Amino acid sequence: LVTGTPSDELSKVGISQANRLANWVHQLGITADFYTFSHWLRAQQTAKIVFPNVKWYEDDKLGETCAGSVANSTLTSFLQQHPNFYCDPNSCYPGGESHYDLKQRVDTWLNDLLRQSHKSAVIMSHAGPIACVLHQLLDIPLSQFPTIMPGNATLTIIDAELKQGKVTGKVIGLSLGSIENLNDSLKG
Numbered sequence: 800l801v802t803g804t805p806s807d808e809l810s811k812v813g814i815s816q817a818n819r820l821a822n823w824v825h826q827l828g829i830t831a832d833f834y835t836f837s838h839w840l841r842a843q844q845t846a847k848i849v850f851p852n853v854k855w856y857e858d859d860k861l862g863e864t865c866a867g868s869v870a871n872s873t874l875t876s877f878l879q880q881h882p883n884f885y886c887d888p889n890s891c892y893p894g895g896e897s898h899y900d901l902k903q904r905v906d907t908w909l910n911d912l913l914r915q916s917h918k919s920a921v922i923m924s925h926a927g928p929i930a931c932v933l934h935q936l937l938d939i940p941l942s943q944f945p946t947i948m949p950g951n952a953t954l955t956i957i958d959a960e961l962k963q964g965k966v967t968g969k970v971i972g973l974s975l976g977s978i979e980n981l982n983d984s985l986k987g
Contacts, residue, residue, distance in 0.1 A: 801877050801892070802866040802927075805839045813841060816952035817848040824849055824954070829921070835912075836923040837861035845952070846923035855923075860908035863925035867895025888941045898927070898944050905931035906966075913961040929955055936968050 809817065836846040838859040846855055869877050869892055877884070884890050888898040896904075905928045912920065930945040936957060939946045949955055959968030 801869050801872050801874055802863045803839075803841075804870050805862060807839070807841055809841045809844045813845070813951065814848070817845040820845070820952040820954070821849040829954075831917075831919040831921040833915070833917040833920040834923075835861065835920065837863070837925060837928070839863060839925065842923045842925060849923070850921065858908060860904050860911075861922065861924040861928050864892070864898060864901045864927045865895040866892040868893045870895070888944050899941060901927055902931045902934070902941055902944070904928075906935065909935070909959070909966055910961060913959060913966065926950070932957065932959075933970060935966055936970055 833856070834846070834850060834853045835856045835858050836842045838857050839862050842861070843855070843857070866872075881890075888902070891897045891900070908928075909932060926949050927945070929949045930947055933939070933947045933955065934941065934944060936959060937947075954972070955970070956972040957968055958971050959966055961967075
C-alpha cells in the first residue's frame with residue numbers, strides 16, 4: 800500500500816516480525832526511561848509486543864505520512880498514475896500531506912523530545928518518520944528523501960541532542976533486523 804491508515808492492524812506477517820524483533824531486543828537488553836509510539840494502531844501493537852510491560856505515551860507527530868485518499872492504494876497503481884510524485888518533497892498526496900509536511904512534523908517532535916530530560920527513549924514509529932530523523936542527523940537534504948528507508952521491524956539507534964536550537968548527533972546503529980524480517984519486508 801502507499802501508506803495504509805492509522806486504523807490498520809498488524810498482519811500475521813507483521814505480528815511474526817514484531818515477535819522476532821522482541822526476541823532480538825530482549826537478547827540485546829535494550830531498555831529506556833521513556834517509551835513513545837505513533838497513534839497508528841500497527842505501531843502500538845508492535846510496541847506492546849516488543850515491550851509489553853512498560854508505560855507507553857502516544858504521539859500523533861510520529862505517524863506515517865498521511866496519504867489521504869490514496870492511502871490504501873497499491874504503491875504500483877499510485878506510481879502509474881503519479882510517476883513523478885516522489886521527485887518533489889512538496890508534492891501532496893490527494894487529500895493528505897507532503898513529505899515536506901511530514902519532515903516539519905517530525906522535526907518539531909524531535910526538538911520537543913530533546914528538550915525533555917530523558918536519558919534514553921524507545922520510539923515505535925514508521926519508515927517515513929524514521930527516515931526524516933536520519934535525514935536530519937546525516938544532513939541529507941529533503942530533496943533526496945527518502946535516501947534511507949528502514950524496513951519493517953528494524954532497529955535504528957541514534958545519539959542526539961539539542962545544541963543552541965539545532966539537533967546534532969549521530970547514528971550509532973542501523974540494523975536490518977533478522978534475516979526473516981528483512982525477507983518479509985522485501986516481499987511486501
